[in-house]
Amino acid sequence: MYINTGKSWARGFGAGFWVQGDRAVIAFESAAYNYGGGELLSDVTLRLAPGSFHFLTGPSGSGKTTFLKMAYAELLPTAGHVTIFDREVKTLGRDDVAAVRRRIGVVHQDVQFLDHLPLATNMQLPLIVSGKKTSADDLNELLKWVGLSHLADALPPSLSGGERQRAALARAIIMGPDVIIADEPTGNVDWEMSLRLLTLLVELNRMGKTILIATHDLNLIRQAKNQIPTRVLRISKRRIQLAGADL
Amino acid sequence: MRLPKPITRALALMSPDSRSDRVVPPSGHTAWLTTFTAAAMTFLCVFAMALSLASGRLATRWSDALARTSTIRLSAPPGQMEAQTAAILALLAATPGVESARALTDAENRALLEPWFGPELPVEELPLPGLIEVTEADPGYDTDGLRQRLRAEAPGAVLDDHARWRRPLAEAASKLRMLGLLSIILIGTAMAAMVTLAASASLEANAQVVRVLRLVGARDQYIARAFVRRFTLRAFSGACIGAVFGLIGVLILPRADAAGAFLTGLGFTGWGWLLPFVLPPLVGLVAFFSTRYAALRKLREFR
Numbered sequence: 001m002y003i004n005t006g007k008s009w010a011r012g013f014g015a016g017f018w019v020q021g022d023r024a025v026i027a028f029e030s031a032a033y034n035y036g037g038g039e040l041l042s043d044v045t046l047r048l049a050p051g052s053f054h055f056l057t058g059p060s061g062s063g064k065t066t067f068l069k070m071a072y073a074e075l076l077p078t079a080g081h082v083t084i085f086d087r088e089v090k091t092l093g094r095d096d097v098a099a100v101r102r103r104i105g106v107v108h109q110d111v112q113f114l115d116h117l118p119l120a121t122n123m124q125l126p127l128i129v130s131g132k133k134t135s136a137d138d139l140n141e142l143l144k145w146v147g148l149s150h151l152a153d154a155l156p157p158s159l160s161g162g163e164r165q166r167a168a169l170a171r172a173i174i175m176g177p178d179v180i181i182a183d184e185p186t187g188n189v190d191w192e193m194s195l196r197l198l199t200l201l202v203e204l205n206r207m208g209k210t211i212l213i214a215t216h217d218l219n220l221i222r223q224a225k226n227q228i229p230t231r232v233l234r235i236s237k238r239r240i241q242l243a244g245a246d247l
Numbered sequence: 248m249r250l251p252k253p254i255t256r257a258l259a260l261m262s263p264d265s266r267s268d269r270v271v272p273p274s275g276h277t278a279w280l281t282t283f284t285a286a287a288m289t290f291l292c293v294f295a296m297a298l299s300l301a302s303g304r305l306a307t308r309w310s311d312a313l314a315r316t317s318t319i320r321l322s323a324p325p326g327q328m329e330a331q332t333a334a335i336l337a338l339l340a341a342t343p344g345v346e347s348a349r350a351l352t353d354a355e356n357r358a359l360l361e362p363w364f365g366p367e368l369p370v371e372e373l374p375l376p377g378l379i380e381v382t383e384a385d386p387g388y389d390t391d392g393l394r395q396r397l398r399a400e401a402p403g404a405v406l407d408d409h410a411r412w413r414r415p416l417a418e419a420a421s422k423l424r425m426l427g428l429l430s431i432i433l434i435g436t437a438m439a440a441m442v443t444l445a446a447s448a449s450l451e452a453n454a455q456v457v458r459v460l461r462l463v464g465a466r467d468q469y470i471a472r473a474f475v476r477r478f479t480l481r482a483f484s485g486a487c488i489g490a491v492f493g494l495i496g497v498l499i500l501p502r503a504d505a506a507g508a509f510l511t512g513l514g515f516t517g518w519g520w521l522l523p524f525v526l527p528p529l530v531g532l533v534a535f536f537s538t539r540y541a542a543l544r545k546l547r548e549f550r
Contacts, residue, residue, distance in 0.1 A: 074550055095466050097550060102464035112459050116272040128270070129465035171463065 024083075025050050025179050025210050026071050028240075031080035033066050040066055042238040044080070048212060050178065053205045053228055055221045056214040057243065058235030064214040067235065068183050071212060072104045073097045085178070102130055105172025109184035111164045113156035119167055120152040126175040134174065146170045146200065161188035162196075169200055179210040186217055194220055202227050270460060271453060271473040277445045281478055284445070285485025285530050286492070288438040292431055293493025293523045297514050299427020304516070306420030313409040313416065315387075319348075319379040322403040331401040332377055338400050339381060344388030351378040376403075438482075438530065439537040446478050446541040454549075461549050471542035475535060482534030486527035494523050 024047035033041040040063040048054060048071075058064050069075040070082050073089045082089045084100050092100065105126075113122045120139060127134050143149045146166040151159065159167065165185055172180055180201065186194035198220055205211045205228055215221065224230050234243035319339075323331045332350050339348035351359075356375060360368055390408055397404045450457065460470050497514045515522065 076550075094547075094550075095468075098461070098464045098466045100464075101462060106462055112455055112462075114270060114272070114456055114459055117269065121269075125270070125459070126463040129460060129463055129469055175464070 023050060024048055025085060026212075027081075027083045028070070028077075029081040029083075031070065031077040031082050033063065033070060033075065034078040035066075039078075039238055041070075041235070041240075044240050046233070046240060048179070048210055050210055051205070051208050053202075053211045053224070053230040054213070055224070055230060055232045056212065056235065056240075057216065057218075057221070057232060060216075062235040063238065064235055065183055067240070068106075068181050068212065068214055072106055072179075072181055073100055102126060102175055103178045105169075105175070105177040105180045107165065107168045107172050107180070107182040107185045109187040111168040113164070113167070115156050118153045118155060119148065119159065122156060123167060123170045123174055125171060130175070132175075142170050142174060147196070162190070162193035165189055165193070165197055166200070169197065173204060173209075177209070179212065180204060182211075182213045184215055185213060186215065186220055191219075195223065198224055198227075270465075270470075271456060271477065277449045277452075278477075278481060281442060281445045281481040281534075282485035282488075284438060284441045285482040285534065286489035288434050288441075289486040289489025289523075289526050289530055290493045290496070292434045292526055293490060293497065295427055295430040295434060296522055297493075297497045299424060299430070300516075300519055300522075301514060302423040302427070303420050306416050306423060310413050310416040310420060313413045315383050317381045317383065317406060317408040319381060319397065320405045320407060321377040321379065321401060322405075323377070323401065325374070328377055331403070332379065334400050335379060335397065335404055338396055339379070342388050342393055342396075344384050344386060346382045346384040348379055348381045351380060435529075435533055439533045442478055442482055442534045443537040443541045446474055446538040447545055449474060449478075450542060450545040457546065457549050461546075467543060467546045470546060471539060474542045475538045478538040479531050479535045483527055483531035486530035490523045490526050494520075 027047040028044045031041070031044045032039055044067070056064050056067060066075060070077055070089075071084070073082075073084060073092060076082075076090055084092075085103060087096070087100070089097075113119075114125070120143065121128070123142065124134060124139065139152075140149065143152055146169060148163060148166055148170070151163060151167075156164065156167070165188065169180075169182075169185070172182075182201070185197055185201075189197065194217065201211055201213065202224065221230070221232055232243040234241050319335060321328065321331055321335065336348055336350065339345050353371060356378065357366075357368055359378075360375075390406065394406050397406060457470055500514055
């Protein structure tokens with residue numbers, strides 16, 4: 001595996017993360033994204049190995065969200081290639097995109113729910129839309145795991161920021177996805193809640209899930225590094241670079 | 248037996264799925280707007296149908312009546328009038344395709360001229376042509392052959408088969424039918440446009456719902472189903488209401504004897520009364536396709 005750092009190719013380090021030739025769940029190859037007013041991301045090449053844990057950092061407006069959106073096929077690269085589960089995103093039909101999303105759990109900073117449905121139903125949405133069902137026991141267990149058992153019947157507008165983030169995480173993982181992508185998941189919550197969310201993500205990673213988190217929070221990254229091997233990507237000057245040594 | 252894919256997909260879109268329906272929040276004004284529009288359009292459609300059928304029927308009846316009769320106008324010196332009339336009647340009696348023929352009496356001639364000249368017209372003293380009314384059998388007679396024989400028997404006799412009256416009436420009947428059909432098509436198109444707009448507005452209002460559903464892996468078909476079912480059922484129920492009110496409206500129209508000859512036959516007759524019942528399923532079908540079109544087109548805005 002490798003990562004493109006500006007003009008030169010830099011080898012990744014850390015066994016199992018960026019070793020060339022390894023299987024990748026998501027791969028970028030010379031990918032770029034242009035919003036029309038110039039390139040936001042340029043010449044991005046990297047591969048996310050199964051079971052890896054990555055943080056993505058960078059200044060506001062640097063393209064973190066754009067990068068994540070390309071990683072779950074919300075945006076198509078304007079140049080280069082992105083493959084998700086070995087499928088080129090540009091060739092995916094709309095049903096294929098839906099199928100890919102069922103294998104990727106996404107948590108946004110501004111979590112959106114169906115406000116007219118209770119929290120428990122919202123958490124089950126991925127199952128509902130794919131025609132699957134979950135047992136009450138499994139659902140209760142998940143609610144307990146994210147600490148929201150007492151709010152199963154609550155409507156989303158009545159939830160706090162932290163509760164919404166945990167509910168979003170529960171919704172993201174209920175299908176047992178291979179990858180979890182989170183965009184600033186701790187942006188609206190206090191430190192204590194951030195640690196709680198991080199613990200949940202670390203647990204998921206230990207279960208074999210690939211985790212990709214965009215965050216500004218260096219303390220969160222340090223905290224994660226203490227618990228689990230992680231790699232930090234930094235977006236700088238439209239390119240993705242490997243960071244982490246200075247953290 | 249496996250049904251063709253488009254049919255199975257259409258059935259899937261309409262199949263009841265409470266979970267699919269629940270993901271779309273209960274809509275506000277678009278709900279009653281769609282029902283009301285469908286009801287109003289169906290109501291108008293029932294009237295357009297009734298008027299079209301009645302007008303066409305009326306013109307056809309006039310045209311048929313004229314088509315089955317013709318007139319022979321005889322101009323002859325007073326001394327020969329009676330003999331030539333008898334010769335023509337004998338000729339007509341022997342002509343295949345003529346059911347009956349009779350010469351109009353002076354009283355009937357006076358009645359025909361009365362609207363223009365008044366009741367005191369001395370018909371006997373005027374050199375009026377004699378008129379012979381011919382009723383055709385089915386099939387009718389050979390017009391050209393009859394004309395030739397009349398020319399030989401009574402050179403002053405002219406056969407008028409009413410073609411110049413019949414043609415405009417037949418054209419009017421055809422145009423009235425076309426107009427009625429056009430009105431129904433326009434009403435249907437307007438309704439399809441309204442339902443499409445309402446469905447698009449509903450999808451626009453539920454952009455967040457659609458975004459969330461796509462994010463969690465919902466297929467377009469799944470999302471569209473909730474909207475299609477909802478709008479189709481609304482339009483169908485609205486059309487049922489409109490059809491019932493339309494039929495009541497047609498039923499309470501003044502009867503022919505009360506309204507005068509012009510309104511004779513307004514409304515439906517025979518199997519025509521069943522036509523309004525075709526409208527609700529038809530409206531449902533229009534709503535189904537227009538909502539499906541609107542939903543799938545709108546969904547393309549969300550990846």
